[in-house]
Amino acid sequence: MPEIRKDPVFGRWVIIASERGLRPNEFRPAAGGGAGHVCPFCPGSEDLTPPSIYTLPAAGGGWRLRVVRNKYPALVSEGSPDSRRDGIYDSMDGMGFHEVVIETPEHGLTLERMPAEAVADVIRTFMLRVREIKKDPRIKYVMIFKNHGRNAGASLQHPHSQIIAMPMAPLRVQQEIDGAADYLTERGTCVFCDIVREETAFKKRIVAGNADFLAVAPYASRFSFETWILPRSHSSHFEDMPETLAPALAEVLKTALGKLSASLGDLSYNLIVHTMPVQDPAAEHYHWHIEIMPKLSHVAGFEWGTGFYINAVSPEEAAEILNSGRKYSV
Amino acid sequence: MPEIRKDPVFGRWVIIASERGLRPNEFRPAAGGGAGHVCPFCPGSEDLTPPSIYTLPAAGGGWRLRVVRNKYPALVSEGSPDSRRDGIYDSMDGMGFHEVVIETPEHGLTLERMPAEAVADVIRTFMLRVREIKKDPRIKYVMIFKNHGRNAGASLQHPHSQIIAMPMAPLRVQQEIDGAADYLTERGTCVFCDIVREETAFKKRIVAGNADFLAVAPYASRFSFETWILPRSHSSHFEDMPETLAPALAEVLKTALGKLSASLGDLSYNLIVHTMPVQDPAAEHYHWHIEIMPKLSHVAGFEWGTGFYINAVSPEEAAEILNSGRKYSV
Numbered sequence: 001m002p003e004i005r006k007d008p009v010f011g012r013w014v015i016i017a018s019e020r021g022l023r024p025n026e027f028r029p030a031a032g033g034g035a036g037h038v039c040p041f042c043p044g045s046e047d048l049t050p051p052s053i054y055t056l057p058a059a060g061g062g063w064r065l066r067v068v069r070n071k072y073p074a075l076v077s078e079g080s081p082d083s084r085r086d087g088i089y090d091s092m093d094g095m096g097f098h099e100v101v102i103e104t105p106e107h108g109l110t111l112e113r114m115p116a117e118a119v120a121d122v123i124r125t126f127m128l129r130v131r132e133i134k135k136d137p138r139i140k141y142v143m144i145f146k147n148h149g150r151n152a153g154a155s156l157q158h159p160h161s162q163i164i165a166m167p168m169a170p171l172r173v174q175q176e177i178d179g180a181a182d183y184l185t186e187r188g189t190c191v192f193c194d195i196v197r198e199e200t201a202f203k204k205r206i207v208a209g210n211a212d213f214l215a216v217a218p219y220a221s222r223f224s225f226e227t228w229i230l231p232r233s234h235s236s237h238f239e240d241m242p243e244t245l246a247p248a249l250a251e252v253l254k255t256a257l258g259k260l261s262a263s264l265g266d267l268s269y270n271l272i273v274h275t276m277p278v279q280d281p282a283a284e285h286y287h288w289h290i291e292i293m294p295k296l297s298h299v300a301g302f303e304w305g306t307g308f309y310i311n312a313v314s315p316e317e318a319a320e321i322l323n324s325g326r327k328y329s330v
Numbered sequence: 331m332p333e334i335r336k337d338p339v340f341g342r343w344v345i346i347a348s349e350r351g352l353r354p355n356e357f358r359p360a361a362g363g364g365a366g367h368v369c370p371f372c373p374g375s376e377d378l379t380p381p382s383i384y385t386l387p388a389a390g391g392g393w394r395l396r397v398v399r400n401k402y403p404a405l406v407s408e409g410s411p412d413s414r415r416d417g418i419y420d421s422m423d424g425m426g427f428h429e430v431v432i433e434t435p436e437h438g439l440t441l442e443r444m445p446a447e448a449v450a451d452v453i454r455t456f457m458l459r460v461r462e463i464k465k466d467p468r469i470k471y472v473m474i475f476k477n478h479g480r481n482a483g484a485s486l487q488h489p490h491s492q493i494i495a496m497p498m499a500p501l502r503v504q505q506e507i508d509g510a511a512d513y514l515t516e517r518g519t520c521v522f523c524d525i526v527r528e529e530t531a532f533k534k535r536i537v538a539g540n541a542d543f544l545a546v547a548p549y550a551s552r553f554s555f556e557t558w559i560l561p562r563s564h565s566s567h568f569e570d571m572p573e574t575l576a577p578a579l580a581e582v583l584k585t586a587l588g589k590l591s592a593s594l595g596d597l598s599y600n601l602i603v604h605t606m607p608v609q610d611p612a613a614e615h616y617h618w619h620i621e622i623m624p625k626l627s628h629v630a631g632f633e634w635g636t637g638f639y640i641n642a643v644s645p646e647e648a649a650e651i652l653n654s655g656r657k658y659s660v
Contacts, residue, residue: 003644005549005550006550007548007549007550008513008521008524008525008549008550009506009509009510009513009521009522010505010506010509011509012550012552012638012639013550013638013639014550014551014552014638014639014640014641015638015639015640015641016551016641016644016645017640017641017642018642018643018644018647019642020640020642074640086549087528087532088521088524088525088528089528089549089550166638170638171638172638175340175505176339176340179339179340179341180339183338183339191338191339191418192339194338194418195338195418198417198418198419202417218337219335219337219338219416219419220335220336220337220338220342220343220344220419221344221346222342222344308342308343308344308345308496308500308501308502309342309343309344309345310344310345310347310350310404311344311345311346311347312347312348312349312350313348314333314346314348315346317348
């Protein structure tokens with residue numbers, strides 16, 4: 001069983017999950033990704049994954065989307081959310097859920113090239129799974145994320161996202177929520193609503209948008225071509241978004257990823273849904289959003305040591321390049 | 331001039347440094363690292379770097395160590411440390427210093443294979459530069475770090491470290507110091523002194539050690555084979571270490587890196603000196619130390635979204651593998 005350990009200085013949690021070392025990696029041919037490798041997420045290989053938790057059927061038979069438990073889970077459903085003392089240290093069982101959303105049966109597709117309706121299916125599936133998972137009162141936070149490409153830490157190429165449900169709100173999430181709460185106290189508004197207003201007026205950092213969502217290169221971008229997607233209306237919980245907005249979000253997501261991929265070529269990125277802890281009530285100070293972090297270079301010691309980032313492309317340049325369709329090479 | 335921008339939600343600082351995009355990268359042959367490439371850090375290429383700030387002469391003529399300004403600096407010495415308001419956002423001039431320590435004239439060497447006395451020279455040079463730089467009252471924090479190998483974000487192979495001096499204490503540094511202060515308040519001792527005591531007694535996470543320093547696989551290791559080096563005696567400021575301790579630190583550093591390199595082969599790592607803000611007085615609650623983070627895999631979306639890490643090798647296993655000299659492959 002995985003174990004969750006707490007760093008006694010920083011308060012940061014770490015999952016020690018020895019089984020994860022065994023998972024295959026397509027990008028590392030020596031470890032089972034060479035010729036003749038069978039993709040466990042392709043149709044016909046359903047017996048290579050744990051059974052489906054949720055399936056959307058395809059019109060002509062088969063499936064168009066599947067959710068399965070991760071075969072090499074970072075957290076498992078058994079165990080207690082109580083912490084133990086181990087000398088000066090604290091730990092607890094690695095309790096939680098780890099699911100994989102197989103976004104399409106087509107191995108070689110990408111989100112930006114999928115039909116808008118299929119991307120909307122992926123978004124509705126994320127919401128549905130969170131609403132289901134949060135019925136378990138032990139679960140405090142549900143993290144939805146996607147690693148695309150080798151430099152972003154993906155181990156399989158077939159389009160997929162992951163959902164990890166955990167028994168506490170992670171430190172970084174709590175810090176972001178606290179920062180937003182401080183902003184509300186000081187200035188009387190939601191910081192993300194202010195960002196939407198400021199960026200709509202300033203225009204030069206906008207990457208995509210429609211009546212319901214705005215995609216921008218954020219003012220303090222940590223990574224070259226970092227892109228955030230924010231709902232224009234205030235809402236703290238992603239899973240409470242009206243389902244009727246899924247097509248509008250799919251449209252902005254496809255446009256933003258399409259521009260990134262046109263300018264950056266073979267793009268690696270991490271996509272993360274930032275949202276409130278699932279058992280918390282709707283909040284005035286927090287506003288869910290999506291952060292897309294292209295990985296053009298390796299994060300180095302300075303960033304690790306300081307939490308301070310060095311970015312060689314200003315967000316204004318990034319938006320200009322993305323909107324012109326110009327190629328950018330590192 | 332680089333610009334420092336503050337994220338309005340998180341309070342995190344970002345350096346927007348467009349000139350950094352121009353620097354060469356040996357690991358990317360298309361960008362000037364191919365055959366015929368001249369290393370700017372090798373003897374004979376001194377005119378390819380800015381002039382020396384500090385040099386240690388070699389016994390037979392020439393130099394055995396050089397400190398130069400970074401040719402593509404993240405921060406520059408002109409400018410003011412005052413912040414400006416830009417709509418809802420805050421920014422300031424990218425003011426500071428960015429130096430490179432060329433650790434040896436020998437291109438193909440590594441710290442662990444350098445003579446102990448040469449590693450002690452590098453350590454004494456770090457201390458000397460910090461003591462010099464902190465005479466500028468605008469400088470609040472000096473970060474010493476080393477990126478070794480492609481996966482750790484190094485752009486040049488020749489053994490070197492970097493020193494970045496900045497006009498504020500970075501968020502992550504402040505969080506670590508605050509965490510240590512909370513521990514002192516709650517338990518009445520320095521958390522790092524407690525870690526030294528606990529690990530010395532527990533033994534199973536020790537990687538190297540002598541009378542003055544201890545190298546351990548930390549209890550809540552974020553990365554497989556993460557290794558920390560702590561002074562056994564309490565001290566908050568790295569630059570105030572007695573110079574007579576440099577050989578003992580060099581010995582433990584060489585042993586720890588030697589074991590990592592023996593077990594992990596072609597090792598990429600980030601090494602970071604964690605220390606107090608330079609203008610702050612000696613503190614009872616903080617204890618400087620070195621963190622070495624091997625980069626065996628890419629950090630992925632879950633880590634970015636949560637500040638929560640998934641590690642497939644427990645620190646007890648890591649110490650056992652390193653001490654046995656066994657090879658480990660990802």
